[in-house]
Amino acid sequence: xxxxxxxxxxxxxxxPAMAAEDLMDRAKQVFEPIPTTPPKDKIISPQSxxxxxxxxxxxxxSSSWLVSCNTCHNLGTAGVDLQETSVGHGWKRGxxxxxxxxxxxxxxxxxxxGRASDLKEQAKGPVQAAVEMNNTPDxxxxxxxxxxEYVKRFGEVFPxxxxxxxxxxxxxxxxxxxxxxxxxxAPIDKFIKGDDNALSKAEKEGLRLFMDKGCAxxxxxxxIGGGMYQPFGVVEKPGSDILxxxxxxxxxxxxxPSDEYVFKVPSLRNVALTPPYxxxxxxxxxxxxxxxxxxxxxxxxxxxxxxxxxxTFLHALTxxxxxxxxxILPPITDSTPKPELAVTQQGGGH
Amino acid sequence: xxxxxxxxxxxxxxxPAMAAEDLMDRAKQVFEPIPTTPPKDKIISPQSxxxxxxxxxxxxxSSSWLVSCNTCHNLGTAGVDLQETSVGHGWKRGxxxxxxxxxxxxxxxxxxxGRASDLKEQAKGPVQAAVEMNNTPDxxxxxxxxxxEYVKRFGEVFPxxxxxxxxxxxxxxxxxxxxxxxxxxAPIDKFIKGDDNALSKAEKEGLRLFMDKGCAxxxxxxxIGGGMYQPFGVVEKPGSDILxxxxxxxxxxxxxPSDEYVFKVPSLRNVALTPPYxxxxxxxxxxxxxxxxxxxxxxxxxxxxxxxxxxTFLHALTxxxxxxxxxILPPITDSTPKPELAVTQQGGGH
Numbered sequence: 001x002x003x004x005x006x007x008x009x010x011x012x013x014x015x016p017a018m019a020a021e022d023l024m025d026r027a028k029q030v031f032e033p034i035p036t037t038p039p040k041d042k043i044i045s046p047q048s049x050x051x052x053x054x055x056x057x058x059x060x061x062s063s064s065w066l067v068s069c070n071t072c073h074n075l076g077t078a079g080v081d082l083q084e085t086s087v088g089h090g091w092k093r094g095x096x097x098x099x100x101x102x103x104x105x106x107x108x109x110x111x112x113x114g115r116a117s118d119l120k121e122q123a124k125g126p127v128q129a130a131v132e133m134n135n136t137p138d139x140x141x142x143x144x145x146x147x148x149e150y151v152k153r154f155g156e157v158f159p160x161x162x163x164x165x166x167x168x169x170x171x172x173x174x175x176x177x178x179x180x181x182x183x184x185x186a187p188i189d190k191f192i193k194g195d196d197n198a199l200s201k202a203e204k205e206g207l208r209l210f211m212d213k214g215c216a217x218x219x220x221x222x223x224i225g226g227g228m229y230q231p232f233g234v235v236e237k238p239g240s241d242i243l244x245x246x247x248x249x250x251x252x253x254x255x256x257p258s259d260e261y262v263f264k265v266p267s268l269r270n271v272a273l274t275p276p277y278x279x280x281x282x283x284x285x286x287x288x289x290x291x292x293x294x295x296x297x298x299x300x301x302x303x304x305x306x307x308x309x310x311x312t313f314l315h316a317l318t319x320x321x322x323x324x325x326x327x328i329l330p331p332i333t334d335s336t337p338k339p340e341l342a343v344t345q346q347g348g349g350h
Numbered sequence: 351x352x353x354x355x356x357x358x359x360x361x362x363x364x365x366p367a368m369a370a371e372d373l374m375d376r377a378k379q380v381f382e383p384i385p386t387t388p389p390k391d392k393i394i395s396p397q398s399x400x401x402x403x404x405x406x407x408x409x410x411x412s413s414s415w416l417v418s419c420n421t422c423h424n425l426g427t428a429g430v431d432l433q434e435t436s437v438g439h440g441w442k443r444g445x446x447x448x449x450x451x452x453x454x455x456x457x458x459x460x461x462x463x464g465r466a467s468d469l470k471e472q473a474k475g476p477v478q479a480a481v482e483m484n485n486t487p488d489x490x491x492x493x494x495x496x497x498x499e500y501v502k503r504f505g506e507v508f509p510x511x512x513x514x515x516x517x518x519x520x521x522x523x524x525x526x527x528x529x530x531x532x533x534x535x536a537p538i539d540k541f542i543k544g545d546d547n548a549l550s551k552a553e554k555e556g557l558r559l560f561m562d563k564g565c566a567x568x569x570x571x572x573x574i575g576g577g578m579y580q581p582f583g584v585v586e587k588p589g590s591d592i593l594x595x596x597x598x599x600x601x602x603x604x605x606x607p608s609d610e611y612v613f614k615v616p617s618l619r620n621v622a623l624t625p626p627y628x629x630x631x632x633x634x635x636x637x638x639x640x641x642x643x644x645x646x647x648x649x650x651x652x653x654x655x656x657x658x659x660x661x662t663f664l665h666a667l668t669x670x671x672x673x674x675x676x677x678i679l680p681p682i683t684d685s686t687p688k689p690e691l692a693v694t695q696q697g698g699g700h
Contacts, residue, residue, distance in 0.1 A: 285684065325674070341441070
């Protein structure tokens with residue numbers, strides 16, 4: 001009897017700790033932490049990253065000299081522009097909400113429809129899109145070649161190339177810089193690295209719900225999303241106010257009927273910093289976005305309390321924002337093509 | 351005879367040194383170096399500078415969330431936008447070329463027509479101008495108050511105020527940040543501090559011409575300009591392609607007939623980095639700008655050789671560009687007024 005009592009006491013005393021370990025173990029199987037240093041195998045050199053940073057912030061990659069990568073992917077606001085859909089050349093709106101550049105190296109592909117296989121491919125799009133930077137590869141190369149400091153830096157990054165200032169190499173070094181834009185040390189990362197105190201009780205409740213309700217089925221892995229494609233409205237299509245019927249997502253890329261309204265599952269890292277939500281950017285409230293996901297993807301009506309707890313957890317996905325030393329850009333020369341504000345290109349968008 | 355010969359040798363040997371000293375002495379009387387640290391009496395505290403930096407880069411001071419101070423006064427391109435005249439809200443052009451924010455604390459007044467007495471007064475203009483940030487003081491205050499981090503920071507900068515988040519205080523802290531945007535250590539600064547090797551032979555020839563021809567009559571002092579008003583075309587008005595007749599400059603401020611086509615003499619610091627030139631922004635070539643100044647202001651036709659030498663000297667006015675740690679901005683909340691792209695305000699411009 002005494003032995004039993006002691007055993008039972010031990011069991012009861014151990015229960016909360018076991019529950020915590022259980023949650024941590026489950027989370028460890030579902031998520032992966034963002035590393036504190038970028039993947040070196042994806043970067044040419046520190047010089048390519050520095051050159052890429054200059055180009056990322058250089059509005060002269062656009063035909064107007066008014067739009068840079070940082071315009072829509074502002075590193076001061078978690079790598080997004082906080083717009084419903086992005087606004088670029090000619091004050092025109094693009095078709096989709098700008099996805100964050102942060103941690104984007106860990107996405108399965110780039111753009112909402114995954115039409116770019118990697119960051120380098122992605123970087124070529126907005127430069128040429130009529131509603132973004134409205135430029136041409138030829139004009140970009142002419143612009144870069146007109147500035148001796150850029151020519152020198154491209155030569156240093158690509159020492160074996162005869163003519164290193166190319167549109168391809170521009171995209172490559174921008175991608176190299178973007179690879180470094182990571183946000184480690186979010187509470188969720190600390191938690192799955194073993195720090196039980198990294199999440200509050202409320203955040204843990206939210207995490208448990210996030211996994212129990214099925215959110216983590218798609219929003220998993222290192223980017224808590226970003227790893228697969230799914231139909232928006234797998235259980236029930238949201239209204240056309242949230243899912244406009246003229247944007248069929250990945251169908252435009254694959255022309256496969258089953259890809260209608262299929263989009264890349266977005267990363268939820270730093271999601272509390274990146275409203276408005278969805279590819280349409282129609283939902284400003286994270287609470288509402290969670291509700292929409294419940295009905296559209298999971299077929300569940302989350303209670304107010306459940307949705308609130310999940311939102312509390314989502315705030316624990318905010319990591320350290322990148323420390324950026326703002327680049328000083330090379331001066332133009334007489335041979336630099338002058339800015340042009342007129343719209344001349346076609347197509348494009350996130 | 352031997353004494354004479356020795357004396358003559360001494361005289362000849364000393365001549366170049368005397369000429370150099372003469373040039374340096376003359377330059378010391380005309381120019382003043384940019385200090386390596388900002389004037390502390392013009393700044394409330396390091397906290398006001400940091401808050402000002404955040405606001406300087408925050409596009410949410412504009413109604414669209416697309417335009418920040420840094421849009422037209424880009425610190426990566428010497429505090430200007432490299433546009434003929436600035437482009438802001440609605441992709442609309444403003445009436446004048448954006449003057450650089452760098453070293454602007456040392457100007458006699460702000461804007462091309464001097465209508466703002468100081469940087470704080472200046473900062474209120476573009477926020478409200480229809481063709482720039484298109485916002486209202488009320489909306490700005492509501493926006494700032496919706497973000498707890500801004501409320502906290504304003505409270506820290508203005509601890510004695512009950513309601514520190516005001517449009518006035520916004521302008522004050524932006525001005526505090528701008529006070530720190532100095533470009534010291536230009537070759538000209540080192541030269542007038544006594545380093546004879548800071549300027550090359552060609553730059554010294556340019557400096558001598560700059561003073562002999564009369565450029566330094568107006569382009570003098572700490573900002574090598576920025577210290578007085580002058581008619582554009584004091585000797586001969588340039589054509590309306592360069593001096594559009596519908597912009598009468600300071601006349602609009604003072605309504606005094608003698609102020610027709612009068613503008614603030616711009617600072618020439620970093621002038622090699624800030625094309626295009628003049629309030630109209632119609633001249634992209636520094637060489638051409640120097641020629642226009644010769645005929646319009648001094649009544650002299652500079653030879654090619656003279657103008658080139660002056661241009662060479664003007665490149666020696668480029669100082670160390672500010673080192674900027676790009677600010678991470680506070681997240682919005684549910685009470686933050688949403689971005690609006692429509693044009694609703696009237697007037698404004700540099």
